[in-house]
Amino acid sequence: MIELNFAKSADGLLPAIAQDYKTGEVLMLAYVNQQAWTETLKTGRAHYWSRSRSSLWCKGESSGHVQIIQEIWVDCDSDTLVFKVEQKGGAACHTGHRSCFYRKVDSDSLQVVGEKIFDPQEVYGK
Amino acid sequence: MIELNFAKSADGLLPAIAQDYKTGEVLMLAYVNQQAWTETLKTGRAHYWSRSRSSLWCKGESSGHVQIIQEIWVDCDSDTLVFKVEQKGGAACHTGHRSCFYRKVDSDSLQVVGEKIFDPQEVYGK
16 A cells, blocks of 8 residues: 555645546546545545545546546655546536636636536436 | 635645646646735746745745746636646756656556656755
8 A cells, every 4th residue: 555644734635636647637636535545546436535525435426427547646745646537427527517627817807718518407416 | 816715724725736838747736825826816926835834935936946827727616726837947846856746656656757857956955
């Protein structure tokens, strides 16, 4: 098991950046604790720790839009990760956009630029 | 001023991902507070809050390897940023590697893959 520096953060959570393994687009950022890290390595699917629900979160468990791990990169301090993933369903964001980073700073406002892939009402609103 | 959700984290710090604006390579992750965010917008150079030094940090202030902001993207929850930057000096990591993410998970170990651009002793060891 590759050791990460979970002690670096007060809450034992480290940021993990999910990046499209083909295009390099940054899709989202979420957090891992030891359990999420272990599950990610074991299953080859991105697992995070949901801060809002305080529970282990297999990304895509509700939507089916799982993230298949292609590569994992660890930073110089072993306290941040990059998951290079294949994003099933083509979208990582709960709003239906391909990336959570779909808004760009334009002077003093945010411009919506990112592509919307699905209607969240259809995917989550059952 | 574009408002971010600093209240989302207990310490008022939000993660900012620095990404090479041409290649899409993720270079590093650091944290911003309100002051670092304001300075970044004002100066067009990436500013972070150093957790280890508890002070505002203009990236590259010692090494000259500043990050010129090309684009800023804000996520769906306004609690994470992507800085698309031109990395002066060609390297973001204090170890001299182009990216802080220069180690890749390979089975049960980390393999050093990323390119080393400078000798930290020469840049910082004056």
